Amino acid sequence: MSVAGAGTAELTPEQLAEVRRLQGLYPDKRAALLPVLQLAQDACGYISLETEAYVARLFDLSPAHVHEVVTFYTLFFREPKGRHVISVCHNLTCHLLGAEDAIAHLKARLGVEVGGTTKDGRVTLLSVECLCACEMAPMMQVDDRYEGPLTPETIDRILEGLQ
Amino acid sequence: MPKLTIDGRESEVPEGTGVIEAARRLGIEVPHYCYHPGLSIAGQCRLCMVEIGNNPRPQIACNTQVVEGMVVRTETPKVLETRQAIMEFHLINHPLDCPVCDQAGECWLQIYYMKHGLYEPRMVDEKVHKPKAVPLGPHVILDAERCILCSRCVRFCDEITGTGELGIFQRGDHSEIGLFPGRELANPYSGNVVDICPVGALTDRDFRFAVRVWYLETAKSICPGCSRGCNIAVHSNLRRPHHDGGRRVARLKPRYHAEVNRWWICDAGRYGYKFVDDPSRVRFPTRGRGDAAAEVGWDEIVPLIAGQLRRYQPGEIGVLASPQMANEDLFLLRRLVDHLGLAHVDFRVPPSRPGDEDRILIKADKNPNRRGAELIGLGPRDGGLDARGMLRAARERRIKCLWVFHHDLLASAWPEGEIREALESLECLLFQGSNGNGVRLLAHYVLPSAAWVEREGTFTNFEGRVQRFWKAVEPLGAARADWEIVARIGEALGLSFMPDTGEDCFKALAATVPAFAGLSYRELRDTGRLVWDCAGRGPA
Numbered sequence: 001m002s003v004a005g006a007g008t009a010e011l012t013p014e015q016l017a018e019v020r021r022l023q024g025l026y027p028d029k030r031a032a033l034l035p036v037l038q039l040a041q042d043a044c045g046y047i048s049l050e051t052e053a054y055v056a057r058l059f060d061l062s063p064a065h066v067h068e069v070v071t072f073y074t075l076f077f078r079e080p081k082g083r084h085v086i087s088v089c090h091n092l093t094c095h096l097l098g099a100e101d102a103i104a105h106l107k108a109r110l111g112v113e114v115g116g117t118t119k120d121g122r123v124t125l126l127s128v129e130c131l132c133a134c135e136m137a138p139m140m141q142v143d144d145r146y147e148g149p150l151t152p153e154t155i156d157r158i159l160e161g162l163q
Numbered sequence: 164m165p166k167l168t169i170d171g172r173e174s175e176v177p178e179g180t181g182v183i184e185a186a187r188r189l190g191i192e193v194p195h196y197c198y199h200p201g202l203s204i205a206g207q208c209r210l211c212m213v214e215i216g217n218n219p220r221p222q223i224a225c226n227t228q229v230v231e232g233m234v235v236r237t238e239t240p241k242v243l244e245t246r247q248a249i250m251e252f253h254l255i256n257h258p259l260d261c262p263v264c265d266q267a268g269e270c271w272l273q274i275y276y277m278k279h280g281l282y283e284p285r286m287v288d289e290k291v292h293k294p295k296a297v298p299l300g301p302h303v304i305l306d307a308e309r310c311i312l313c314s315r316c317v318r319f320c321d322e323i324t325g326t327g328e329l330g331i332f333q334r335g336d337h338s339e340i341g342l343f344p345g346r347e348l349a350n351p352y353s354g355n356v357v358d359i360c361p362v363g364a365l366t367d368r369d370f371r372f373a374v375r376v377w378y379l380e381t382a383k384s385i386c387p388g389c390s391r392g393c394n395i396a397v398h399s400n401l402r403r404p405h406h407d408g409g410r411r412v413a414r415l416k417p418r419y420h421a422e423v424n425r426w427w428i429c430d431a432g433r434y435g436y437k438f439v440d441d442p443s444r445v446r447f448p449t450r451g452r453g454d455a456a457a458e459v460g461w462d463e464i465v466p467l468i469a470g471q472l473r474r475y476q477p478g479e480i481g482v483l484a485s486p487q488m489a490n491e492d493l494f495l496l497r498r499l500v501d502h503l504g505l506a507h508v509d510f511r512v513p514p515s516r517p518g519d520e521d522r523i524l525i526k527a528d529k530n531p532n533r534r535g536a537e538l539i540g541l542g543p544r545d546g547g548l549d550a551r552g553m554l555r556a557a558r559e560r561r562i563k564c565l566w567v568f569h570h571d572l573l574a575s576a577w578p579e580g581e582i583r584e585a586l587e588s589l590e591c592l593l594f595q596g597s598n599g600n601g602v603r604l605l606a607h608y609v610l611p612s613a614a615w616v617e618r619e620g621t622f623t624n625f626e627g628r629v630q631r632f633w634k635a636v637e638p639l640g641a642a643r644a645d646w647e648i649v650a651r652i653g654e655a656l657g658l659s660f661m662p663d664t665g666e667d668c669f670k671a672l673a674a675t676v677p678a679f680a681g682l683s684y685r686e687l688r689d690t691g692r693l694v695w696d697c698a699g700r701g702p703a
Contacts, residue, residue, distance in 0.1 A: 049344055062327025064317075064343040071332040 010054070015039060019058055030059055033069055037076060046077035074128070082117040082124035084162045087141040088150075091130035094138040102138050102150040103127055109159060123162060167233040182235055183211050183224035193237055194246060194275050196253075196361045197313035198225035201426045202322055205314050208253070210275070212245045213237045221245050243279070250280035256290045256336060258308045266363030268376040272311070291336050299328075300348035302430055303357055303365050307339040310364035316340065316356035323427065324523070326350040340364065351525060354433045355426070358416060369434055370414045373407040374400040382635035383418060383689065385622050387487065387615050388432035389518070390528040392624030392691075393417065393424035395432070397616050397635040410440045411636045412616055420690060423628065429525050438614065439636075443598045445611040446640025452592075452607050461641060461651065468608055469655035471591045472503060475564045481507040481553035484541045485569035485596075486530035489620030490629065491668035492645035493532070493539045494676065496568075498660060499653045506547030507562065510536040513576035526625055531615075535623035538678040538694065551577065557585040564591040568645065569612070573601030595648060612645050613638035619665045620644070621687065623694065630691030631684060 011019065019036050023029035036058065040051050047070050049063075056063040070076045088106065090099045103114065106125055110118050117124040131146065133139050139148025147158055166175045169186050176185045183193050184200065196208035204226045212221035214236045221242055224235070236242065254272065261267045293307035317329045317340070328348045332341050342348060348356070357367045379398040386393040400406060400413040407413065415436055417428040438444075448464040449456040459467075472480065482505055484496055493510075500508050510533075520527035536542075543549050548556055554572070556562040558581070565586075572582050586592055586605045594606035597614045617638040623629050638644075646668050654661055662668045666684045673679045678694045686692065 052343075062321070062330075062343070064327055064330035064341075064346070067343050068330040068332055072334045 011040070011043065015043060016058075023059075030061065033059060033061075033066070034073075037066075037070065041076060046080050048078075077124075080117075080121075082121055084122060084143055085124045085126065085141075087126045087128040087131070089129070089131045089133070089137070089139055089141075090127045093130075093134040097137045097149070099127075099138040099150075101152075102140070102155060105152050105155055106159075109156065123159075165229050165231040165233070167229050167231070167235060169235040170237055176229055178229075180229050181225055182213060182215070182227045182229055182233075185229050186213075186224065186235070186237060191237055193224045194279055195225060196271060196311055197315060199315050199318075199359055199426075202315060202318040202359075205318065208249075208311065208313050210246060210249050210253075212242055212249070214239050214242055246275075246279040247282055250276055251282050251285075253311045254280070254284075255286055256308065257311075258290065258306075260309070261363075264306075264309065264363040265366040265371060265376075266309075266360075270363055271361035272363075293337075293339050294341075298368065299342055299365075300353050302354050302368055302434070303348050304368050304371065305340060306364055306366070307341070309362050310340050311362055312338055312340065313361060315359045315361070316365055319352075319356055319359060320348075320350065323355070324350045324352050329356075351429050351431065351521070352427060352523065354430045355417070355428070358426070367414065373410070374403055374413050378402045378406075379413055380635070382616070382633045384415075384616060384632040384635065385531065385630050386415070386428060386432040386435075387531040387622070388429070388435045388529065389526040390530060390533055390625035391424065391524050391526045392531060392622055392628060392630050393428045393432055393524060394420040394630070394689075395428060397436075399616070399635045401636065412436050412439050423624070423630075423691075424524055427524060429523075431525070436616070438598050439616055441598060443600075444614075444639050444642075445596060445599055445603065445609055446642060447611060448641060449609045450607065453604060456609070461643075464608065464610070465651045465655050468593060468610075468652050471564060471593070471608070472566075472652070472656060475591070477504045477506065479561070479563040480505055481548065481557070481562045481565045482509075483512070483550055483553065483565065483567045483570060483572075484508065484510040484536060486510050486528075486533040486536045487569045488532060488536070488645050489615070489618075489632075489665075490532065490535040490539060490623060490672060490679075491620050491665045492568075492649065493536050493541055494672040495646040495649045495653065495660075495662070495668055497539055497541060498671075499649055499656070499658055500541075500544075502653065502656065502658045506545045507543065507553050507556070508541055508547060509543055509550040509553065510541045512550050512570050512572060515574055515576050528625065531622040531624070534625060534627055535621075535629075538623060538627075539672070539676055554582055554585040557589050560588055563589060564593070565589050566593040566595065567602050567606075569596040571600035571602060595645065597642065610648050611638075611640060611642040612648065613642045617642065618644035620646075621665075621669060621684075624691075627678075627694045628691045629679070629682060629687060629694055631687050631689075 022032040022035050026032055041047050052066040052070055053063040056066045088103050110123055110125055112118055112125050114125055114127045131141055133146050136148030138150045164175045164177055169189055172189055174185055174189050183198055186193050193211045195211040197205045206223050206226040211224040213224045215222050216234050295306045297305045299305050320326050320329050328342050328346050331338050357365050380401055382397045384395050384397045386395045396416045396418045398414045399411050415433050419426055447458040450459050451457050482500055518527035518529045553562050573579050592606045593608045594603045595610040595612055597612040603609055616635040619634050621629050621631050650661055673682045
């Protein structure tokens with residue numbers, strides 16, 4: 001997917017070969033829709049409506065049915081996201097141990113609301129349900145790694161490491 | 164074929180039948196929202212729960228296939244309790260705005276709440292809010308808060324039209340029906356999603372706030388929009404004439420016919436009835452051309468027209484019947500044509516543009532009864548002229564009197580100037596039709612025809628199926644069924660046969676035209692009958 005045309009979806013020949021491989025794994029190729037959407041998101045950063053329509057053509061589906069899948073799952077970004085994604089757990093254990101304070105601190109430090117992205121495109125802040133890491137509560141996911149227990153100090157240190 | 168027992172009654176149904184369908188065949192209606200016999204099974208609404216055998220928990224009847232020896236119970240305490248709980252669940256976020264909802268009176272939330280709900284509401288939280296009054300396309304409007312997510316409309320667009328405009332987006336109690344952003348629900352069958360929506364989520368923009376459904380009368384009918392002959396119901400508003408600007412026909416709905424249209428009709432047919440209450444309707448007979456036209460009574464105009472038809476030689480008279488006319492009209496007209504010995508007779512006028520056609524229902528021929536006109540024999544006789552020939556002859560003043568039924572000849576495929584010249588050259592132009600057009604403006608005599616919903620009759624569809632339509636409303640003004648007008652003129656010209664009803668006409672037709680032999684209104688019933696063509700070949 002050409003990064004230049006963010007939103008204008010077009011996979012490279014290598015990526016298309018991967019799409020065909022994924023589709024071939026299942027009796028009904030529609031089963032490969034989720035991994036292909038992930039592939040498209042990795043390539044483009046998010047799933048635009050144009051990407052949905054493009055993926056729909058790869059699956060002989062109507063765009064509405066791809067839109068169903070993309071809107072169902074929270075891990076698909078429908079708008080450009082920051083270079084880093086912070087997802088703070090606000091489920092029971094984290095909540096009891098101070099998730100609200102952690103979220104308030106992040107909002108203040110980043111200057112964004114939950115769901116927002118910093119103006120410089122550095123960080124997107126999300127709050128999420130249980131990430132299955134109650135032992136490190138309150139915790140958050142930063143890109144691919146878990147961080148916790150969170151204090152204002154650990155949060156500041158983590159944010160400094162994000163460019 | 165597996166045998167099973169439903170509520171103590173034995174039944175035998177084909178392998179693969181769903182329990183819900185097996186029950187329906189016994190006259191047992193298992194309540195449901197998402198199940199529709201014309202669509203795939205979704206198992207989405209969970210309302211059709213029944214108890215099967217000794218299974219500890221109720222199962223859905225739509226997606227459970229019958230097996231030999233199955234024992235189904237649809238009214239046990241456990242089933243009733245489950246239904247009640249599911250009704251409560253469906254109504255949790257429902258806005259309960261029945262007073263302003265067009266669906267009220269034919270809403271399956273209302274019906275099933277009264278039958279299977281009747282619980283004390285426990286919902287104290289703020290309801291989830293969703294988009295309201297969103298036009299999805301030219302005909303359909305969405306209220307997402309009323310939607311119970313049965314997915315019938317989604318499946319219709321996927322499976323029947325193959326257009327796939329709709330989907331269910333988001334998840335949980337935020338799920339909502341919608342279009343892919345930027346798209347429109349504008350396929351030629353979009354109105355059907357309103358019919359199959361069991362609640363008030365999808366309503367008809369044309370019918371919006373027009374009239375309450377409990378004021379509507381229903382008459383069985385046939386769509387006159389093309390040669391398919393879709394079975395429809397005409398819903399008319401006679402009890403609240405002050406509503407909806409006096410429009411008598413409020414809406415058309417499809418009527419199930421297994422072989423013609425199943426559950427569906429196209430939008431062109433559904434919304435094609437506007438001419439019935441249109442200002443262009445011809446309401447009274449008139450004599451005199453253009454500004455000189457004056458309203459006259461039937462008693463005055465019938466002898467005048469009979470006089471005109473007597474005045475000319477048979478070779479100077481042309482008759483242009485219409486495939487919009489019913490079999491009854493065409494038959495009586497043929498009687499009169501035979502009686503007068505006329506040879507210049509036709510019914511075929513090519514439309515200005517070829518009609519659209521698809522593989523679902525829509526036929527290119529936009530006339531409901533071309534086949535009937537062919538079978539009854541309204542073509543040129545004994546070397547007579549066809550329609551174009553008659554108009555050429557009119558220009559050359561060889562045809563002096565032309566009787567045109569319904570056709571707007573000036574809006575046909577033929578050059579308008581040439582046709583206008585032909586019509587202006589006539590000494591006597593008779594126009595008979597339900598609505599005015601260019602021909603009417605040039606006519607010396609105008610005879611007002613009842614629209615198809617204002618009378619009974621039969622059409623013969625493209626495959627040779629003769630189907631009845633019933634009267635829904637009274638004719639406007641002095642309008643009469645075409646056959647009645649022809650009969651009165653025929654009587655004045657000494658034609659002995661004078662039918663009193665459409666049924667009498669049809670009896671005589673069945674006794675005269677071989678293709679219709681043995682048929683009667685009673686024989687046609689609701690489903691119609693395929694006829695044999697003149698050459699004695701089997702059903703067409």
